[in-house]
Amino acid sequence: MRQRDRERALPAALVIPAMLAALASLFPLVYLIDVAFDRGATYIWDELWRRRTFDLVVRSLALAGAVTVVCVVIAVPAAWLVTRTNLRGRRIWRVALALPLAIPSYLSAFAWISWRPELAGFWGALLVLTLASYPYVYLPVAAAFRRLDPALDELAFIHGRNALVRLIALSASQARSSIAAGSLLVALYVLSDFGAVATMRFDAFTWVIYGAYRAGFNPSRAAVLALILVVIAIVLVAAESLVRGRDVQTMTARATDPIPRVELRVGQWSAQIFLSAVVLIALAFPIWRVLVWVTSYGTEDGIRSVAEALWGSIRYSTVAAIVTVVVALPIGILAGRYKSNAASFIERSTYITHALPGVVIAISMVFVGVRLMSPIYLEAPLLILAYVALFLPVAVSGIRSIVSQIPRELDDVARSLGSTPMQSVRRVSIPLIAPGIAASLALVLLAAMKELPVTMLLRPTGSDTLATRLWNFTSISDYAGAGPYALALIIFVAIPTAIATSRS
Amino acid sequence: MDRFDNTSTTAATLDLVDVSKSFGDVDVLHDVSFCAPAGRVTAILGPSGQGKTTLLRLIAGFDQPDAGRILIDSQVVSDTQTVVAPEHRGIGYVPQDGALFPHLSVERNIAFGISAGKFKRSRRDQSRRIEELVALVGLEGLSDRRPGEISGGQRQRVALARALAPNPRLVLLDEPFSALDASMRHDISQEVIAILRRAGTTTVMVTHDQQEAMSIADHVVVLLDGRIAQQGSPSEIYDSPAGADVARFIGDANLLNAIAHDGVVEHVLGAESWSGPSGQATVLLRPEHMVLNPPDGTGRIGVIEGRSYFGHDGTLVVRLANGELVTLRVPTGQLADIGDSVRVGYDGTTRVLPG
Numbered sequence: 001m002r003q004r005d006r007e008r009a010l011p012a013a014l015v016i017p018a019m020l021a022a023l024a025s026l027f028p029l030v031y032l033i034d035v036a037f038d039r040g041a042t043y044i045w046d047e048l049w050r051r052r053t054f055d056l057v058v059r060s061l062a063l064a065g066a067v068t069v070v071c072v073v074i075a076v077p078a079a080w081l082v083t084r085t086n087l088r089g090r091r092i093w094r095v096a097l098a099l100p101l102a103i104p105s106y107l108s109a110f111a112w113i114s115w116r117p118e119l120a121g122f123w124g125a126l127l128v129l130t131l132a133s134y135p136y137v138y139l140p141v142a143a144a145f146r147r148l149d150p151a152l153d154e155l156a157f158i159h160g161r162n163a164l165v166r167l168i169a170l171s172a173s174q175a176r177s178s179i180a181a182g183s184l185l186v187a188l189y190v191l192s193d194f195g196a197v198a199t200m201r202f203d204a205f206t207w208v209i210y211g212a213y214r215a216g217f218n219p220s221r222a223a224v225l226a227l228i229l230v231v232i233a234i235v236l237v238a239a240e241s242l243v244r245g246r247d248v249q250t251m252t253a254r255a256t257d258p259i260p261r262v263e264l265r266v267g268q269w270s271a272q273i274f275l276s277a278v279v280l281i282a283l284a285f286p287i288w289r290v291l292v293w294v295t296s297y298g299t300e301d302g303i304r305s306v307a308e309a310l311w312g313s314i315r316y317s318t319v320a321a322i323v324t325v326v327v328a329l330p331i332g333i334l335a336g337r338y339k340s341n342a343a344s345f346i347e348r349s350t351y352i353t354h355a356l357p358g359v360v361i362a363i364s365m366v367f368v369g370v371r372l373m374s375p376i377y378l379e380a381p382l383l384i385l386a387y388v389a390l391f392l393p394v395a396v397s398g399i400r401s402i403v404s405q406i407p408r409e410l411d412d413v414a415r416s417l418g419s420t421p422m423q424s425v426r427r428v429s430i431p432l433i434a435p436g437i438a439a440s441l442a443l444v445l446l447a448a449m450k451e452l453p454v455t456m457l458l459r460p461t462g463s464d465t466l467a468t469r470l471w472n473f474t475s476i477s478d479y480a481g482a483g484p485y486a487l488a489l490i491i492f493v494a495i496p497t498a499i500a501t502s503r504s
Numbered sequence: 505m506d507r508f509d510n511t512s513t514t515a516a517t518l519d520l521v522d523v524s525k526s527f528g529d530v531d532v533l534h535d536v537s538f539c540a541p542a543g544r545v546t547a548i549l550g551p552s553g554q555g556k557t558t559l560l561r562l563i564a565g566f567d568q569p570d571a572g573r574i575l576i577d578s579q580v581v582s583d584t585q586t587v588v589a590p591e592h593r594g595i596g597y598v599p600q601d602g603a604l605f606p607h608l609s610v611e612r613n614i615a616f617g618i619s620a621g622k623f624k625r626s627r628r629d630q631s632r633r634i635e636e637l638v639a640l641v642g643l644e645g646l647s648d649r650r651p652g653e654i655s656g657g658q659r660q661r662v663a664l665a666r667a668l669a670p671n672p673r674l675v676l677l678d679e680p681f682s683a684l685d686a687s688m689r690h691d692i693s694q695e696v697i698a699i700l701r702r703a704g705t706t707t708v709m710v711t712h713d714q715q716e717a718m719s720i721a722d723h724v725v726v727l728l729d730g731r732i733a734q735q736g737s738p739s740e741i742y743d744s745p746a747g748a749d750v751a752r753f754i755g756d757a758n759l760l761n762a763i764a765h766d767g768v769v770e771h772v773l774g775a776e777s778w779s780g781p782s783g784q785a786t787v788l789l790r791p792e793h794m795v796l797n798p799p800d801g802t803g804r805i806g807v808i809e810g811r812s813y814f815g816h817d818g819t820l821v822v823r824l825a826n827g828e829l830v831t832l833r834v835p836t837g838q839l840a841d842i843g844d845s846v847r848v849g850y851d852g853t854t855r856v857l858p859g
Binding site: 407412414416417418423432 | 666
């Protein structure tokens, strides 16, 4: 089967646009290197060996490490409780525990700092990023636990004392690579995140890169730091793809058999309290704070400017979603359909941009804009291009997974029944991938509406979005002004994101 | 490109001449030549993973052979110069799992080939044809179901009706019954073949199940290691296998070492007259031609090492004095016990295989 697919010639109609898109998505990176060399190679060398650069790397990695550890400590037991025990309300918990992904990190960071300003710095960043990113461990680990052989649990009962801890440890040892993959995603998220560290004024990579660009307008330093961050991020992405999916699937019973669950007796209450605490802190707290701002200060800005910002968000994000999905289609079809070296090379190259934090894409697009495309710098097309670069991997992986689920035989059968290749695409392939395309559109649309650093640096002069308005108010600690925008973000972005992700 | 009349069924003859195909370094098919007679059922029989599906895909036009020619009714559809696209071949194709279009109802699946594309018919013709086919394969009342809502056997019949809708001159079936439960496989296979015979097309099916091939097909092509080992009617292949590999693959076989010299072949149980060359030879004795304790007191002494009970009859595995093992099919009343000493003879039906 595999050989047959490999042998198939790749259709040029797919390869050429896919190749162009893949090269274009690497273009900002090339430009970043170019800007880094502006002051010569010796400058790069000096910058690399400066004490402040070293401190920055240590600080960022310390934050990423701390967040990762706390995430594992929260997410592994939570995943185990939801999948392997008779926890009450586990269907609701299963969904609720994933929902914090929908809350933008800058929004929850602002909720916390407005409540306790002394949280600013490392501890605040640790708190907010943990709450925002533990689902990256929770989701894969829960999926791995679902596949575990239930007989393992029965074995563990024999050991008696500390049964619960032993049980979790035993399950976790079987889901090692899922935990590792999730941890690497958390670390990547922490290093890429801009909103939380910026709000908490913690000097991590993204915040310092932004500062170097904005305050000093020292593009070379910003570019050098961005490149260091890119290297770290690429290492994380590569490591993640190495460990992902390594867990032995020990499930021996049929998938339809009900999984025997561990009886929680006294533990039932502790479990409910633990999970309630996680969800309350991660989800309910920011929403409650936003409601407090809105109800106590009213809308200072007027409904009209909120509506304008919402319209700005929707307009740019819709165009970005459509363009991204159109660009992602040939890549996703190639990657899902053809197992050739060329197809996987094209797909991989888009995943490099997956490692690029938003801030890095934003400033490299600024460089491209200022030097090469000044007519569209601070115009909508450049912003859209940046969104496409940022979200292409999301769309590609969505389309690839749906295309790879369509059996090749359907196309063959259609041909044998008298359809030409194009008729077969129209009558079979398109109807089958349409739901996947719609889901990718929705995901990119919502992600773009939530996005902060790219939008902030590249939005057309004079126009605003919900994210940028909220950021402007939060950076001057104006809760009254921020309230309505935060509420609009929850209603129009966080809630639809939660619905979209919990359905897929 | 109108290569055949698409409104009435005309069964076609299929010919393959020296067809070879390799994927990378792996030779999948080697100089494959055979003929599938018009209007008959031809089974391509071989172990799994030895190029049977590849062969069907070459015939259907999904892949191209590296060498050789494929002809339908003496017209070349594939050779080194000519490639007729799958949609112009008029071949119905039923893949292994049916491969129904999951987004279409049973009725729209059956109508796929005649509602658009090369074999499109008028709306009235379409509904008449669908009605005919639904009745032919016995799917009345299921027209609006989705493929996910019907059973495996029903899916197989929908796939068949869909393939037959444009009146193909040749229908290809890839392991059509292997996904079905053993309990229903026999009935459904008989039913499907009856439908195909009624439809009057030429049928080529591939299978790894020799009982299925023998009971269904008019013509059997044995494919071993990507080469045609033998072709002929089921009884020819069973009674006169071309070699030890075919004999072993088709049915149970006792293959005894033998020596040929001076017009006879001698083996542990006896000797046969033989006109072939002298030297090493192999003698095939089917278990049902073996006799336990022949009444005339002849036969060789052996010890029973294995015993299987099948209800209608049974088999015994006997180690002969010279160390060779033979299997005997015997009535259940004759099933002796392991360790018993017995005499083994045969009824004279043998076949000497070269080599």
